[in-house]
Amino acid sequence: MQLNKILEYQELDMKIYGAEKKFQSSDGKRKELYIRHKFSEKSNLINSLSQETDELFATLTKYASKLNEIEDFEKDLNIDVSSIDDLSKLDSHNKSLVKYEELITSSERDLKRVTGRLGDIKSEIQKLHEAMLALDKEYRTIKAYNNAKWQEIYQKLAPLIEKLKQLKNGIEPELIKKYYDLRKNRKMPAFVEYADGNCAGCGMQISIEVGPKLHKKGDYAECPECRRIVYLS
Secondary structure, three states: OHHHHHHHHHHHHHHHHHHHHHHHOOHHHHHHHHHHHHHHHHHHHHHHHHHHHHHHHHHHHHHHHHHHHHHHHHHHHOOOHHHOOOHHHHHHHHHHHHHHHHHHHHHHHHHHHHHHHHHHHHHHHHHHHHHHHHHHHHHHHHHHHHHHHHHHHHHHHHHHHHHHHHHHOOOOHHHHHHHHHHHHOOOOOOEEEEEOOEEOOOOOEOHHHHHHHOOOOOOEEEOOOOOOEEEOO
């Protein structure tokens, strides 16, 4: 009977699943995930700083057009003031001179800000790269440690894994696929009893949807709530 076989399969696999779950929550695996997170965090910071660098260089490009404007001012101001005999023209010249000085001051200020920030960014990126190299080294060490630990666990589980391979040959592929789909989504156990109209997996009342499909011992159907397979025992 297919149901009995898949339940036997599940009973053995729950031991493997439990070992995997325990391993994934171990200090070593948590440290591995933490380092990966910190590495990704710093990588995102570098991307953000690189984007800011592009924006600052775009500002420098705009600054080049401002230099042209300054040069035009210089040409207009490059006259002998003593030759101006009209007060209105002299006033206009003085206003242009003030505007020119303001333009020079603001340009110098902007240029100093941009170049200063570019220097800061270069320093920040360098520090981030150094931190990432250290994290990468630490990650490789903890990864090797975790791989060795898992190999130890796997060796102990080897007899169970071999037994599962043998059992799998006698179970319908569609049923095995459903089982592993649920396992992948951490819906374990995947096959649960249908008791008093409830799914033993999620605890929801499903008698209206599933009850009519289950008539005799061994019948099974999908829980509409959690998608586990419920069976009549």
